[in-house]
Amino acid sequence: MAKYLLRRFVGMVVVIILVLTIAFVLVRLAPGDPAALMLGPDATPEEAAELRTRLGLDDPIILQYATFVGNALKGDLGESLFFNRPVTSILADRAEPTIFLALMSLFFALFIATPIGIYAAYKRGSLLDQSSVTSAMLAASIPSFLTGLVFQRVLATNLGWFPTAGYGGPDADIWVRLGHLILPSITLGITNSALILRFTRASMLDILGEDYVRTARAKGMPERRVILRHALKNAGIPIITVVGLTFALLVSGAVVTERVFNLPGMGNLVVNAVLRRDYPVIQGTLIIVASIYVLINLATDLIYFFIDKRVKY
Amino acid sequence: MATVSQTHQPPGFRDVLFARRSTVVALVCFVVIVLACYVLPTLDLTAIGKMSVRNRLTPPGADYFLGADAFGRDVLGRLLVAGQTSLQIGLGVAILSSSAGIVIGLVAGFFRRLDTPLSRLIDAMMAFPDILLALSLVAIFGGTVGNVILALSIVYTPRVARIVRASTLVVRELPYVEAARALGSSTLTIMVTHVLRNILSPILVQATFIFAYAMLAEAGLTFLGVGVDPSTPTWGTMVNEGRQYIDNAFFLILFPGVAIALSVLSLQLVGDGLRDALDPKLNKET
Numbered sequence: 001m002a003k004y005l006l007r008r009f010v011g012m013v014v015v016i017i018l019v020l021t022i023a024f025v026l027v028r029l030a031p032g033d034p035a036a037l038m039l040g041p042d043a044t045p046e047e048a049a050e051l052r053t054r055l056g057l058d059d060p061i062i063l064q065y066a067t068f069v070g071n072a073l074k075g076d077l078g079e080s081l082f083f084n085r086p087v088t089s090i091l092a093d094r095a096e097p098t099i100f101l102a103l104m105s106l107f108f109a110l111f112i113a114t115p116i117g118i119y120a121a122y123k124r125g126s127l128l129d130q131s132s133v134t135s136a137m138l139a140a141s142i143p144s145f146l147t148g149l150v151f152q153r154v155l156a157t158n159l160g161w162f163p164t165a166g167y168g169g170p171d172a173d174i175w176v177r178l179g180h181l182i183l184p185s186i187t188l189g190i191t192n193s194a195l196i197l198r199f200t201r202a203s204m205l206d207i208l209g210e211d212y213v214r215t216a217r218a219k220g221m222p223e224r225r226v227i228l229r230h231a232l233k234n235a236g237i238p239i240i241t242v243v244g245l246t247f248a249l250l251v252s253g254a255v256v257t258e259r260v261f262n263l264p265g266m267g268n269l270v271v272n273a274v275l276r277r278d279y280p281v282i283q284g285t286l287i288i289v290a291s292i293y294v295l296i297n298l299a300t301d302l303i304y305f306f307i308d309k310r311v312k313y
Numbered sequence: 314m315a316t317v318s319q320t321h322q323p324p325g326f327r328d329v330l331f332a333r334r335s336t337v338v339a340l341v342c343f344v345v346i347v348l349a350c351y352v353l354p355t356l357d358l359t360a361i362g363k364m365s366v367r368n369r370l371t372p373p374g375a376d377y378f379l380g381a382d383a384f385g386r387d388v389l390g391r392l393l394v395a396g397q398t399s400l401q402i403g404l405g406v407a408i409l410s411s412s413a414g415i416v417i418g419l420v421a422g423f424f425r426r427l428d429t430p431l432s433r434l435i436d437a438m439m440a441f442p443d444i445l446l447a448l449s450l451v452a453i454f455g456g457t458v459g460n461v462i463l464a465l466s467i468v469y470t471p472r473v474a475r476i477v478r479a480s481t482l483v484v485r486e487l488p489y490v491e492a493a494r495a496l497g498s499s500t501l502t503i504m505v506t507h508v509l510r511n512i513l514s515p516i517l518v519q520a521t522f523i524f525a526y527a528m529l530a531e532a533g534l535t536f537l538g539v540g541v542d543p544s545t546p547t548w549g550t551m552v553n554e555g556r557q558y559i560d561n562a563f564f565l566i567l568f569p570g571v572a573i574a575l576s577v578l579s580l581q582l583v584g585d586g587l588r589d590a591l592d593p594k595l596n597k598e599t
Contacts (some may be wrong), residue, residue: 011433012437014433015437015440016434018434018436018437019437019440021437022437022438022441026449026453027453029453029454029500030453066516134335137578137581137582137585138574139579140575140577140581141529141574141575141577141578142570142572143529143532143533143536143552143570143576144533144571145532145533145536145570146552146553146566146567146570146573146574149556149559149566149570150567153559153563157560177349186517187327235357247442248439248440248441248442248443251444251445252442252444252445252533253444255442255444255445255448255537256444256533256536256537259536259537270445270448271315271537271538271539272447272450272465272541273538274350274448274449274451274452274528274536275539276386276537279512282449282452285445286441286445286446286449289441289442289445290437290440291440292434292439294440295440
């Protein structure tokens with residue numbers, strides 16, 4: 001077991017170093033002098049030269065890379081060119097709406113998709129099964145900005161049930177802030193529930209075909225208990241996997257959803273950084289998000305390892 | 314179907330593919346969308362690109378079937394022309410990422426020494442959420458149709474590579490590959506004629522899904538203002554343009570949005586049908 005844990009840990013470190021490398025290479029793929037590009041067309045050559053020295057862009061590439069990785073591992077992701085503040089502190093300021101949005105929409109998605117997925121598998125081939133599978137696919141096909149814009153227009157602007165956009169202003173208390181996240185969370189939750197529904201349904205179908213379910217039925221156990229005691233208990237594990245899987249989907253969706261509802265989160269930050277060519281912020285966000293993804297996947301694998309005694313590595 | 318059951322043959326690829334009504338409907342729907350986008354504009358039924366400021370933001374009706382945009386241009390006509398670009402982006406990404414994924418996956422599956430580094434690289438690439446990575450790539454390359462195709466292909470290549478590698482690892486151990494090796498076939502011949510030809514089905518299924526995802530991603534990127542340049546009509550740029558008039562002309566967003574959703578949905582249904590038809594083992598999922 002110790003060997004497996006060690007191997008997983010080393011694998012994770014390697015992947016994170018690779019993530020750093022990709023982020024480093026990406027920014028250097030940009031054509032032209034990055035300093036001139038960052039400063040815009042009005043910059044004088046002297047200003048560009050000054051910025052190049054400040055960013056260490058005149059150093060040999062290997063040295064730049066070593067400094068970059070060293071700093072990143074120490075938690076220093078550079079400084080934003082627009083805000084003139086450390087990238088990590090900007091990201092920390094913008095983290096709250098994104099984290100709450102991700103958690104609330106995940107909760108919402110699990111809340112609608114898991115029971116429907118389980119029931120659809122149980123009533124396999126029924127009208128409910130077919131329609132839930134079809135609507136899941138439809139939900140995954142509609143661009144999330146369209147869902148968001150329709151909801152925003154109908155439920156917020158026309159009916160006034162929810163705040164239209166924003167995060168309640170700088171002094172809003174936590175309930176007002178969370179209230180502003182309900183509609184965005186539903187929007188994002190609907191898109192993500194599609195994957196969860198399909199996944200839950202498929203794994204429940206597997207479980208219902210298992211021998212122990214047949215045995216339980218054969219010995220005359222009431223159907224309710226077969227489902228609740230035997231099947232549901234084992235359906236928990238795939239749900240852990242799906243949480244790991246949807247993370248990337250949640251972040252991608254959050255970028256668009258934050259834009260629709262004008263939430264001051266990390267997604268909005270990164271889009272603005274792209275429009276302003278604020279490379280350190282783009283780089284920093286990529287690194288943080290990818291590292292969280294790697295950690296979540298390591299965590300789901302470890303939970304698997306400890307819960308499911310059959311999993312052997 | 315009837316003849317098949319009479320002769321007691323296992324159902325063929327086409328029988329399984331067309332057995333499900335949703336796959337047939339989806340395939341027909343997608344073909345209709347493609348034909349409409351490429352054929353209708355050549356018939357010049359709609360006044361594409363003709364501006365008439367007097368008719369700006371006309372709601373859908375007799376004059377303009379799907380309304381007119383902020384410049385008084387016919388939305389239906391623009392939708393069809395924009396569809397060509399959107400479909401090209403989807404197809405381009407599907408072809409490019411499949412080709413790159415096949416090469417990387419085959420190499421990783423065949424050369425044990427390269428397997429670990431390539432697999433870790435694939436893991437690292439897949440740690441970046443698709444929109445986020447595509448966003449950064451387009452920011453670096455610049456927002457043209459070609460660059461969006463390139464950026465999205467980089468995003469989706471690892472997904473194909475992972476599937477190709479996994480299938481290669483299975484197929485390369487099969488007896489007929491061993492036989493080919495014993496007969497003195499070169500590694501390249503084995504890779505292409507014996508392995509690649511036998512793992513084409515999962516690649517085709519994945520390519521169909523990537524076609525769909527790429528169309529969604531293009532729309533998402535353009536909506537964020539970092540995708541295709543606004544002067545090129547795509548379904549994404551149409552939505553983005555329409556955003557300014559959301560309060561008095563919601564149809565400007567709705568129609569391109571529905572066009573995207575319909576294409577993506579039909580592609581995904583076709584992908585599902587293909588998967589079931591090509592891999593009988595997965596049939597239990599339906």
